[in-house]
Structure formats: C-alpha cells, structure tokens
Amino acid sequence: DAKTTQPTSMDCAEGRAANLPCNHSTISGNEYVYWYRQIHSQGPQYIIHGLKNNETNEMASLIITEDRKSSTLILPHATLRDTAVYYCIARLSSGSARQLTFGSGTQLTVLP
C-alpha cells in the first residue's frame, strides 16, 4: 500500500468547513484513497473512499487531484462531534483480506 502523509493536527471553527489534506504521491493506479476517523476511545469509523473522481456522501466530500498524488477530505459544516483523529489510507479495494495500515493521522479539533 502506498504511504500517505498527513498534518499532525488542525483546528477548525464550529460551523465552518474542515479541509483535511493527504499526500499519497506513490499511489498506484488501482489503489483507492480511504478515509476513516476515530473519536476518542471508540473504534475507527469509515467515512468515504474514492479512486479518481470526487466523491460525496452524507458525511463528507473527497476531492482527489487529477494526478492522484493528493486528496482532501472536506467536512462541510464541522461540529464539535467531528473532533477526532482522521486517517487517510491508500489501498486496493476489495477481493482480499488486506489489512488496513493506519498511520498517525490528523487530530482535528473543532473549536466552539
């Protein structure tokens, strides 16, 4: 799986958009970008994933650059409950019991 690089921490004002960057310059053509988050003391939670196109679901949007070397997770209207560690992971999608390899992630703190 390709290595990903994320900032250690970020702050965001409540109600504003939170934009979390991720670099994955060595990503291969068939590796997806996955985002998970972990709220304190809870298990990680799947947010979104994408290959080439931008993706949106009820939780967030994922913007992937055309060269696929970086991506941005967008939480459109951050709330205090979005305070968590956010993990960006590059891996193949389905078809095998491939482990998720978690890096250090980004600690997002949403400020009132």
Added chain:
Amino acid sequence: DAGITQSPRHKVTETGTPVTLRCHQTENHRYMYWYRQDPGHGLRLIHYSYGVKDTDKGEVSDGYSVSRSKTEDFLLTLESATSSQTSVYFCAISESKAGPPNYGYTFGSGTRLTVV
C-alpha cells in the same frame, strides 16, 4: 456498531493467565480482523481471518492465537498474558458475502485489557 460486538468491554487479568476476547458479527462479512491500539503505536494488526478456519498472522502476532469456527465469531486468545499486552483491542469486519462488495471496514467498540 450494532452489527459487531466485542466482549468483554473491559477486563483486568493477572500476568500468566490465559485470556480470550470475543468478536461477534451479525453482518455475514467474510473477513475479520483483530487490532491493538497503544499510545505512540497507533492501530496494529494482530491476526486476521478470511473465512471459517482460515486465519493468518499480522504484524504483532507473537503471544496471540485466534480461532474462527463460525462465520460470525472470531476469538483472540492471549495464551499467557503479559503486561506488554495491556492495550485496547479492536475487532473489524469487511466484505459482505451477500450483495455488492462493502469496501469499508466496520470496527467494534473495543476491549480495554489490563494485565497486572
């Protein structure tokens, strides 16, 4: 998550005793995983299973064994608990057997194990 349950949620045990943690799923997912999480190390894979009676080792498997006799249950056993195994243990599932592939992993709420 309602489809995956870990038990017990908390446990304190003595060094040298065997301990078994249970992960139970009602989602009919093919793959199951055990991770541990420690400060400064993040989440690390212990063992995983790709089907009944099919298991394999992860990066930190020493001192642990697993069994999967049914699709819904994945057991993690610490054969002789040590203080270094004090950690939070998470179970995860992926790949529904029925319907389109589920690309996301679902994690349990965790088991906090303390070895004294």
